[in-house]
Amino acid sequence: MIRIKRTLLVFTAIVLVLPSFLVTAASNDEAEISYKDEVVYATLSATGEQQEIYVVNNFDIKEEGTVFDYGTYTSLKNLTDLSEMEQNNNVVQFSAPKGKFYYQGNMNEQPLPWDISLSYTLDGEKINPDELLGSEGHVEIQIETSANEQVNSVFHKNYLLQISLTLDPAIYSNIEAPDGTIANAGKNKQITFTVMPEKEGKFSVAANVVDFELKGIDISAVPSSMSIDSPDMDEMTGDIESLTDAIAEINNGVGDLEQGVSELNDGVLGLRNGSAQYKNGISELSGSSSELVHASKSIDEALVTMSNSLSKNAEQMDFSQLTELQEGLTQLAKGLNQTADGLDLLKENYATAYSALDKAITAIPDHEISEEQIKALYNIIETEDTANKKVVDQLIETYSAARTAKGTYSSVKEGFDAVDPTLTEVSGSIRKVGTNLTSMATELSSSLENMNVSESFTQLQEGLATLSANYKQFHSGLIDYTGGVGQLANSYHDLHAGTAELSGGTSELEDGVGELYNGTAKLKDSTSDLPEQMEEEIDRMIADFENNDFEPVSFVSSNNNEKINTVQFVIKTESIEKEEQATTEEQPVEEKGFWDRLFDLFR
Incomplete structure (x- = not known):
C-alpha cells in the first residue's frame, strides 16, 4: 500500500513538474505579431556617464510561431519561459506561443538619444560626487540635457523628458528649484523637471544639507503626445475684432487728418x-x-x-x-x-x-x-x-x-x-x-x-x-x-x-x-x-503639442523592426548613499529529505 502511495506521489509530482519542462513544439511557420513594445533601461553614473543599458522587448503574439527580431545585443534572457533563444548576425530568433512574450537584451555599447550630465557644488565650490557623501553646507546640483548626434534624432525631436529627484527633508532644507515643480511624495520632497521635444535642458536644485546623501535621479522619456482642448476663442476674438475695428477707425481718422492737413497746407501756402x-x-x-x-x-x-x-x-x-x-x-x-x-x-x-x-x-x-x-x-x-x-x-x-x-x-x-x-x-x-x-x-x-x-x-x-x-x-x-x-x-x-x-x-x-x-x-x-x-496659429501650436502623427520606431533597430507600438526609456543615475552593513545571524541548516529536495527543484 505504501509503495502504491509513493508511486502515486511520484507520478503526481512528475505530472505537476513536466509542463514546466515541456516546450511547445516550435512551428516552422513565422508567428503573427500584433505589435511590439520596447522599454529601454539605462543606468548612469552620478555625473551622467552611461554605465549599463538593456532593453525589455514585449511582443503581443496573435498566432504562435517563430519570431525574428533585430538588435545588437551582447546577451539575451528569456523572461517568459525556458525556451532557448538564438542570435545570429544581429537577428534574434525564438519560438513564441500566443499571447504576451518578453525577453531582455543587454546592449552596453549602445548610446542613448540624449547626452546627460550632472555636476555638483558645495558652498559655491565644484566638487566630485563621491566627495559629497556626508558633507554639510549649501549644495547645488546642475542637470543638463542635449541631443546625442550619434543616435536617430527622432527620439530627441518627439520625446518628452521628465527628470525627478527625491529629497529627504531630514537632509535637505530651503530647497530651491527655479524651473521645477516641488511636490510632496510621502515624507519626502519630489522635484520634477520637464524637457520639451527638440529642446535642451538646463536645471538646478539648491538646498542646505546635513550628512549629504542622494538617491538615484529618475529620468523617463516618452513620446510627447497630449490631448489639448481648443480654448474658447469667442471672447478673445471679440476683443481682437474690437482692436481691428479701432485700427480701422484710426486709419479713417488719419485719412481725414491727411485731407485736413492738405487743405491747411494749401491755405497756408496762399497766405x-x-x-x-x-x-x-x-x-x-x-x-x-x-x-x-x-x-x-x-x-x-x-x-x-x-x-x-x-x-x-x-x-x-x-x-x-x-x-x-x-x-x-x-x-x-x-x-x-x-x-x-x-x-x-x-x-x-x-x-x-x-x-x-x-x-x-x-x-x-x-x-x-x-x-x-x-x-x-x-x-x-x-x-x-x-x-x-x-x-x-x-x-x-x-x-x-x-x-x-x-x-x-x-x-x-x-x-x-x-x-x-x-x-x-x-x-x-x-x-x-x-x-x-x-x-x-x-x-x-x-x-x-x-x-x-x-x-x-x-x-x-x-x-x-x-x-x-x-x-x-x-x-x-x-x-x-x-x-x-x-x-x-x-x-x-x-x-x-x-x-x-x-x-x-x-x-x-x-x-x-x-x-x-x-x-x-x-x-x-x-x-x-x-x-x-x-485661431490658425493656436490650432498650429496645439497640433505641435498633440503630435498625433508621430509613428514610433524601434530603438534597437529602426530599419528592421516593424509594428512598433511604444518605445519608452527608463534611466536612473547612481545613488550617492552610505553602504548598509548587513548583519546576518547564522541559522542552523536543516537537512532536507528527498521530497523536499525534489520539490525545491520546482519552487
Whole structure:
C-alpha cells in the first residue's frame, strides 16, 4: 500500500513538474505579431556617464510561431519561459506561443538619444560626487540635457523628458528649484523637471544639507503626445475684432487728418504768397517815405518863402512868378493825388493779404493735445517703427509751431486791424490836400486874369500865410505816418518769416501725415483678418503639442523592426548613499529529505 502511495506521489509530482519542462513544439511557420513594445533601461553614473543599458522587448503574439527580431545585443534572457533563444548576425530568433512574450537584451555599447550630465557644488565650490557623501553646507546640483548626434534624432525631436529627484527633508532644507515643480511624495520632497521635444535642458536644485546623501535621479522619456482642448476663442476674438475695428477707425481718422492737413497746407501756402506780396508792397512804401517827406518839406519851405515874399510891398513883387506858382500847385496836387491812389492800391492789397492771413490763421484748429495723448500716440507705434515715429515727431513739432504762430497773430492782430483805417485816413487827407491845391491853382489862374492887384494881393497874402501854417501840421502828420509805415515794414519781416516757416512746417506735416496714413493703411490691411490668423496659429501650436502623427520606431533597430507600438526609456543615475552593513545571524541548516529536495527543484 505504501509503495502504491509513493508511486502515486511520484507520478503526481512528475505530472505537476513536466509542463514546466515541456516546450511547445516550435512551428516552422513565422508567428503573427500584433505589435511590439520596447522599454529601454539605462543606468548612469552620478555625473551622467552611461554605465549599463538593456532593453525589455514585449511582443503581443496573435498566432504562435517563430519570431525574428533585430538588435545588437551582447546577451539575451528569456523572461517568459525556458525556451532557448538564438542570435545570429544581429537577428534574434525564438519560438513564441500566443499571447504576451518578453525577453531582455543587454546592449552596453549602445548610446542613448540624449547626452546627460550632472555636476555638483558645495558652498559655491565644484566638487566630485563621491566627495559629497556626508558633507554639510549649501549644495547645488546642475542637470543638463542635449541631443546625442550619434543616435536617430527622432527620439530627441518627439520625446518628452521628465527628470525627478527625491529629497529627504531630514537632509535637505530651503530647497530651491527655479524651473521645477516641488511636490510632496510621502515624507519626502519630489522635484520634477520637464524637457520639451527638440529642446535642451538646463536645471538646478539648491538646498542646505546635513550628512549629504542622494538617491538615484529618475529620468523617463516618452513620446510627447497630449490631448489639448481648443480654448474658447469667442471672447478673445471679440476683443481682437474690437482692436481691428479701432485700427480701422484710426486709419479713417488719419485719412481725414491727411485731407485736413492738405487743405491747411494749401491755405497756408496762399497766405505765404499773399504775405510776400504785402511785404514787398509795404517795403516799397516804406522806401518811398523819405522821398515823400522830402517833397513835403520842399512844399512847406516854398509856402514859407512865398508867404514871406508876399509880406513885402506890392511894388517890389514880381507877379510873373504867380503863374509858376499856379503850375507848381497843379503839379503838387497831381503828385498828392497819385500818392493817394498808391495808398488806395496798397490798402486794397493789404485788405486781400490780411483777409487771406486771417482765414489761414483762423483755420488752424484750437485743439489742445495733452502730454498723455501724445504718449498714447507713441504707444500705438512699434518701438522699431522709426519711420512712423519720425512722422509723429514732425506732427508734434508742426503742432507746436502752429500754436505759436496763432498766438503771435492774436497778439499783433490789433495792429493789423489799425492799418486799414489808417491808410484810409491818410489817403483821404492827402487827396483832400491835393483837391485844395487844385482848387487853389484854378482860383489863382482865374484871379490872375481878372485880378485887381491892389485888392487881391492882401487876400493872396493872407491865404498863403494860412496855407503855410496849415501845411506845417500836415507835414508833421506825414512824418508820423511814414515813421509808422517804416515800423510796420520792419515788424512785418518777422511775421512773414514766421508765415514762411509755418508754410514749410505744414508742407512737412502733409508729407508726414501721408506717410502715417500709408502706415495705418498697411496696419489695417495686416490686422483685418487677425482673429482668423490667431485661431490658425493656436490650432498650429496645439497640433505641435498633440503630435498625433508621430509613428514610433524601434530603438534597437529602426530599419528592421516593424509594428512598433511604444518605445519608452527608463534611466536612473547612481545613488550617492552610505553602504548598509548587513548583519546576518547564522541559522542552523536543516537537512532536507528527498521530497523536499525534489520539490525545491520546482519552487
